[in-house]
Amino acid sequence: MSPREIFALRNYLGAELKGRTLSDAHHSVSLTDVLSQTVRGGRLGELSGRSVLLKLSDQLKSGLAMIELDGIARRMLLCPPDLNPAHLDALIADAEIDAVVTDEPEFWKDSAIPFVVIAQLPLTPAAPAETERATEWLMLTSGTSGVPKIAAHTLEALTGAIRAEAPARGPAPVWATFYDIRRYGGLQIFLRGVLSGGSMVLSDPHEVLADHIARLNARGVSHISGTPSHWRKLLMSGSAAQFAPRYVRLSGEIADQAVLDGLKAAFPDSSIGHAYASTEAGVGFAVNDGLEGFPADYIGVNASGVEMKIVDGSLRIRSERIAHAYIGRDVTKLADDDGFVDTGDMIELRGDRYHFVGRRGGIINIGGLKVHPEEIEAVINRHPDVRMSRAKSRKSPITGGIVVTDVILADGTDPARANEIREQILDQCRAQLASHKVPAVIRFVETLDVTPAGKLARTDA
Template sequence: MPTRFLQDRFRDVPQCDAIIWQARTFSYRWLLDAIQQWDARLDEHEIHAGTVTTLLADLSPQSVAALLALTQRGAIIVPMTGSMRKHQPAYEAIAQCEVAIEISSDQTISINPIQSDASAKHELHAKLRAAAHPGLVLFSSGSTGTPKAAVHDFTRLLDKFHPPRRAMRTLAFLLFDHIGGLNTILHTLATGGCIVVPSDRSPESVLTAIQDFGVQLLPTSPTFLKLLLISDAWEDYDLQSLQMITYGTEPMSANILAALNEKLPHVTFKQTYGLSEVGILRSKSKDSSSLWMQLGGDGVQTRVVDNVLQIKSHSTMLGYLNAASPFSEDGWFITGDVVQVDGDYFKVLGRGGEMINVGGEKVYPAEVEAVIETMPQVHTAAVYGEANAIMGMIVCARVKLIPGVELSARELTQAVRQHCRNHLSPKQVPIRVTIDPQLSHDERFKKQRTPRA
């Protein structure tokens, strides 16, 4: 049973806090009992090893118990959050789901078979069933088209949590259907720590949870940390319990990282690296203010081909349900992330697919955004490329202004272009700049760089 080691650890700390949700505390004893109740419920609905099962829920004690119960019996789990409801039928068709479990916000549970002509006969599902291993299907964010469905052997993902590590009270910021969110859940529970679920993911709610429940570790994204800086909300909260902030999912700006270290000198900042296809790798930042990191750990190999990071890992997915193989001929996963290398350290510049080729010069959006966002008038910037008959592509930017700042589009364009000329090469300077008061992030707190229609 792949989760036996987890339940053994739960039994070692039955009275300890496992999850804090809606300001209520749930112990490891409660979690063990809830897993047993889910086990009986799954038997009643004939959900067995190999059954492809939707788990539509936001993070809660019941959804965690359901996830663990499904894993221990070897089901193939397709986690979704409430925000994915409008895409649920399409995602279930791609994943060939057979049963849907839904846990509503008030913890009402429904379990229903999915009426579909397509049975779960994909070769990757068959491979999991033949091995008698639980599976996990994770969807990409889908920002550039149909989301890709990555299939994992869940047993391999769980292997890295076997060694005992330090228990911490950890805020659950990343989503339940995201590899980073699942990593937070599994790592925290495997150490006997406590998952703290904020009421929502606004800066005020996150800071309230840190203060009220003694959170020690905050895993989040650079976009959220930028919002935190702009809000200055932390001036009103006691954050002395906070020991570490980990950040990933997108490149971090050196300016933002420097400001964070200045604002929170008692906190260690650590960059993480992971993808839906490879899991979350072990990483080590050069120091708290550095964007350079080491990657690896047991069972992980890295190499760089044409400036693109490639990974061979025990936790790498089996493949996609609905897309071509992203593996090289010799079995390396091609991440698509462009990196610089300095000895044993990597620095992620951005996704190769987001790179803007301006007359043969490669421009990475994150580098231009970092410069624009140092302007006192600018709240957020999103940089992207547009086709151009002469240069191939040109650099464009959407900019959200700080509340209270009033600039015309022409004034903003002139200011941005002049500022960028002082800090960037000529081909990195945006040609077109537009004001976008709606500029924000997706539900995973990643910046959206596509042009607005």
Template sequence: MKDLFLAAGGCHYTYEQLLKDVGSRGKKCSRIFVKGNEPYQIFVSVVHSLWLDYPVELLDGDFSEEELNKMGIQSADLQPSLIDRRSEHPPSYEDVTALLRPKNWTLSLYTSGTTGRPKKVTHRYDALTRQVKTGSRWENQVWGFAYNPTHMAGLQVFFQAFNNKNPMIYAFGEEQKQLPDLIDHYQITHLSATATYYRNIFPRLQSKVYPGVKRVTFGGEGFDERLSEKMKQTFPHAQIRNVYASTEAGSVFAGNGRTFTLSSSTKDLVKINEHQELLIHHSLVGALENAADVGEWLNTGDVVQEIGENQFVFVSRNSDFINVGGYRVNPLEVEAVLTAVPGVEDAVVKGKKNSVTGNLLTAELVKAADAEEDQVKEAVRKHAADTLQPWKVPRMLTFVEEIRKTRTGKKVRE
């Protein structure tokens, strides 16, 4: 564990190795594109850019050639170039962290592209790290994270860990099945993932208690209160946190549970419009390709509900609502009802086009291994009919082994 920087894919990388690899690079990659999103290579490139203070674009390694072309990026644009200066010795950790107020460095990310062509957003260092905490209190943390390292949530974990010389344990993709062993072996103290990830992995976790985990962070999706209560049984000493972040604005605020409370420094930079959509002031937002279309306030597309002074809860993405016979149905509300049925581990609710009602609701269910399919289906139908208004009850139920996810680990709803 001493000096460990990253454990990923069965490999271990120390901070000493990281800095040696950074110092040995004779070329710079202004566009970081790593097939398969191998986290170590991505983080080496990010640290290299910080050390030499040059701007970079971080591309999802899963982007297809067609997607890259639509973004105006050709294969020749991904080739590294010779650097103007190169140190004879690799930098020390202190050399790099002393430069963490870079003048020229920016990092550009791309939105996931689920609603069209991915859009570029460029951030400065101070904006990306506004929520990073440093000092003796944060020195001995061990971060287990389950995010794509090319997206905002993965970068947030990287900057928090790197600034405190903490180890990171990668548990995304196939490695999520190993999470219980990873927690024990590396003595993970902090976990960060989406609610979908926690639902998928919870059956592997629930047979044990992990007293060493001090914080469990939810991000990227709506908060799941029922799942949170289960997590408290498995992680009895953990604080449950819910982070609101986006590619455009970075990490904006965090809450205990589903409630977000605006601080004195952010309350005037956030507002809710007449459609209950969350707006964020442009001063918190990175430089956008189409900045002229944003104006003073960025519409996040997230529907929220005010519950008190400077307090709100996330309801759903506006684009996720499903029109059923003129009623707007929030799929998260329906999914919460379905997953309350014993034997249902996860669910995703979608709309199926219908000539009469516009859409019919359908649901894909993941059942527990020891549950009988017919019994679960009957119980789901009854509970949904007893709990939900008629237009919110799914008309078709399908069992699946696993719910499909986007590049960022969220449920695919289309």
């Protein structure tokens, strides 16, 4: 399909593709029938040309609403479930919202928004809609305690990496993701499910992990994505033995060698890859060779037209997949004058491969020296008895700051070996890290906090 042609998600839902479903823990909806049914009670036409906030309690209704609205609404703002309600008014103003699609109408009864549409299941019959315009997709950035920024995409940009890939061989994939589809990483998998001619199984934040995996198996999931933290939780749970996807994908955090090796051991017959993407920069690249980092020759322009360069240690990306602007009052420029997005992800060259070392804004201060906690964690995670770790700083009256690490041991590790393992970890760190990066304290813990976006929580003590 020509990039200049206006297209919408409904263009990928034809009656000739049978057996396609979008499902969660409670419902399954036929994607084949969505064109002639609605989640909005027949009020789609009234949303034509409007700027719509999708504020729904679950992913299934959200996904169905996206399909219906794309090509109809002027723009739609995807609202993730963890959004601070105190930020809603500012976001509504910035996005010029004049309609809301919700399944919680009581919340909006005193709102100044002129048009509120209730979404509900089961679907009801509706006349097929015609694509009217290229809808602007608005997504919220993560990683800030203040009002999140709004990044604006076109469907063309959002699906650029998907459409650039060769069609998958064999049966149509059944996709799943640990992400919420109202975040960029999850939305990418939702769009893959729609464009691939296959199906998708949605996650549920309240579902026990073992039950989730059982549901993925029952639905025949073949392709699945998540952050490294998601995957470490799965490996720790013991549920991986009951699961055998064909393709495993990591994104959203640094994929270190320990988690890649752990997944290969758990899923020896699976293809395992990690991708680089962000809400602003779009999908940059994928790595499928089983190694952390990425080959040095990725820098420059790749075959898909994505151009990458490094400035002051930070990865910068320019392509037709990036968001085209931040939306709202007093916003900064999303890209520089040459069209590059500064990702803020710091990388360094080791031999013929670049490695991610951490976020520019996530540096901790140790005695006046700057340290990326991810670099320390990558070394600790290589220990065979470690499943997951978290490095942070703690104030010290002598040095000003020390490294403190919390470590989750791998399943089956004898607790009596804790002191032995602690010394081995310290020896490993001393051999591979500068002295100021070596942990002063190592604590063994049962769990580590993960954000709603599936990333290791990084609020220092």
